[in-house]
Amino acid sequence: MYVLQDRVAGVLAGAAVGDALGGATEGWTPEQIQERHGGRVEGIVGPFLADWRTARPIAPFHKGDGHVTDDTLMTHALVEVYAKRRRHLDAYDVAADLVPLMIGERRWVPELEDHALILQRVFLAEKWLVAKLHYGHADPREAGVGNIVNCGAAMYMAPVGLVHIGDPRGAYAEAIDIAGAHQSSYGREAAGVFAAAVAAAAAPGAAMEDVRAAVLGVAHDGTAAAIRAVFDAVDAFTADGGDPCDVARVVRAAVAPYDTVGEQYRAPAMDARLPSRTKSIEELPAALGFALARGGDLRAAVLDAVNYGRDADSIATMAGAVCGGLHGIDAVPADWVADVTAASRLDLDAVVTAMTETVREVARADLDRAARRTAALQSLLSREEAR
Template sequence: MTPPPNTQSRDDLLLSKSTGALAGAAVGDALGGAAEGNTPEAIQARYGGFIDGIVPPFLEDWRNARPIAPYHKGDGHITDDTLMTTALVDVYDTVRDHLDAHAIAEHLVPLLIGDKRWIPELETEALLLHRVFLAEKWLVARLHYGHIDPREAGVGNIVNCGATMYVGPIGIVNAAAPDAAYAEAIDVAGAHQSSYGREAAGVFAAAVAEAMRPGATVESVVDTSIRLAKDGTKTAIEAVAEAAAKITDWRGGLADLRRAVEPFDTVGPHYRQPAMDARIPSRTKAIEELPIALGMVIAARGDYRESVLGAVNYGRDSDSIAVMAGSITGALGGLDAVPAEWIAGVSEGSAIDITATGPVIASVARDVWAADDARAARAARGRTAFEAA
C-alpha cells in the first residue's frame, strides 16, 4: 500500500508522523490492555464479539483477580508500554542526542525510581517502578543496585518484548535511517534485554524509522525489517509475513497468524502458563509480538484502525502487539490516520494527553539531525585532508 502524496511542509510532516507514531502506539496500548492474556475466543465471549474500540476491563474484579498485577486495564487506560515510551522521550528531551545503554542507566533508571507520575491503571500518582512489570524492574536491580555495565545488564533477564515495546522514539529520532535506528536500539536495549528480545528492539526501531520516511510503504517497512533482522527473528517475520499476505480480513485469519509464529514463540499455547523453557535465550526463537504486529499491518494493508483492532483481538500480549502495529501505521499515515475519537477517549480515560510526546520527540529529532550533519561535515573534512596530504 502506498500512502497518497503529502503536501505538508517538512516540519509539519515530521510533527504529524511523530505524533501519529506515539499517539498511535498509546491508543493501541489502551485498547489492547483490556484483552491482554486472553484467547480470541475468550475475548469474543466476554465482549459479545470482536473488540472495536475502548472497552471495560476483561475482569470485573480487576483489583483482586490477579494480585501480582492489580491493574485497571481497559476503560481507555494506557499501560506500562506507554509509560516507558514516554519516559524514553523524556530521556531524549534531556540528552538531545543519540542514546546508548549508558543513557538508560544515567537517565531512565532515575526516572523509574525518583519521579512520581500519574499511573492510570493504579488510579494514583506513583513511581514508575511500582507499575512496570518484573522484566522492567530488572533495570533498577541491575543498573542502580547491581552497578552492572549497562551494555551487559540485559543478560540474564527473561527474554521478552520488554525493551521492544518502548523503543519507538528511537525510530523517530532516526527517521528515514533504519540501519542507524537498528544500531541505536540494539545498544540501548543491551541494558534491558539479550538474545531475541534485544534483536526485536532493534528491528522494531528500524521499522518505525522506515515508516517515518516520506513515501514509505507497508512493503518497504516489512522488507527493511527482514533485511536487518537476524536469526529466529528474521525467520519468524518471514513466516508471518507470508501467512499475512494471504489474509484479506484479520477476523478470519487470527489462527493462521498464530500458527505461523508458533514455532518461534517460546511461551507456548497458554499465555498465562508459559512453558518450562519459555523466555530463555536462543538463536532460533523470536518474541511473538513483533512478527504478529507486522503481520497485522500486512493483513490490513497499512490501515491504522484495522491493524490495531487485529492486534487487540489476537489476544495474548495484545497491548504490546497493538503498540507496535499502531506505531508503524501511525508513522506511515501520520496523526490523521489515528481515529480522533480514540485519541480523545484514551486521553480522557487515562487523564493524559497522548499527543503531547509527539512534538517533543520531533523537536529532539531536529536537534539530533543537526548534530549528525555537523559530525558528518567534520568527518568529511577530515577525509578530504587525506587527499591533500
C-alpha cells in the same frame, strides 16, 4: 505534504491508543475475547473481569477503559530522556537517566488510578533495570544478560526510530545499544528491529513495503525467520482472498514455532523466555503481520492485535506505532486519541512536541556530522588518487 510533527504524533498516538485498547484484552484468547464482548472488540472496552480489583491475575490493575499500560509509561519516559539529552542515546543513558525516572518521580499511573512510581507498575523484566543498574551497578552494556527474554525492551523503542527517521540501520544499532541494559538474545534483537520499522515507516514517502524491506534487512536469527514466516503466511492468505478477520489465526500459526511461551499464555512452557538464536518474541512479528495484512491501516491493524489476545497491548502498541509512522496523526481515530488521553491523563501534545524538537535537533547534528565525514572521505580519496 510531509510534516515531521505529524509523523511523530502518528507514531506516539498510534502506540498509545494501541496500548490502551490492547490492555483490556491482554492475556486472553480470541475465543474468550469474543465471548466476553459478544463479538470482536471494535474500540475502547472495560475490564475483562468485573472484579478486577481483587481478581487474579488482573489485580490490582484497572485494565481497559482507555488506560495505557507500562508500554506507554516507558515510551514516554524514554522521550523524556531524549528531550533532556538532545542527542543519540546509549546504554549508559538508561542507567543515568531512565532508571532514575522509574524510581524517583511519581506520576499518574492509570491502571493504579493513583500517582505512583513507574517501577510500581512495570513487569519483573523491567524491574530488572532497577535491580541491575541502580542496586547492582552492572555495566550498562551488559546488564540485560540474565533477564527474562521478552518484549519488555522492544515495547518502548519507538522514540529510537524517530531520532533515526529514514535510517533503519542507525535505529537498529542505537536500539541494540540501549536495549543491552535491559535485554539479551531475541528480546534485544526485537528492540532493534522495531526501532528500524518505525524509522522506515516515518520517512517521507514511505509505504508498508519499505517497512518490510527495512526489518528484513536488519533482523537476525530467529527474529528474522519469524518475521519472514509471518510475512509469507500473510502474503499467501491475502492472495487467496481470505477474510481479513481471520488473519489472527494465520499470524499465530506462522509465529508459533518461534515463540517460547506456548499456546497457554498464562501457563508458559518450562523453556519460555530463555535465550536462543532460533526463537523470537511473538509480539513484533505479529504486529508487523497485522500491519502488512491491513496495508498499513492503523485502525484495522490495531483492532486485529486487540482481538488476537495474548500480549495484545504490546502487539497493538507496535502495530499502532508503525502504521502511525506511515500515515501520521490523521490515521489514528480521533475519538480513540481523545478518550485515551482523557482516561489516562496523558498530555500527549507535550510529549509529541518534546520528541519533535529533539528529532529536529538530532537531525541537524547528524547532518553536520555527515558533512564532516563526507569531507574527510573526499580528502582521503583525493589524496589516494593523487599518489
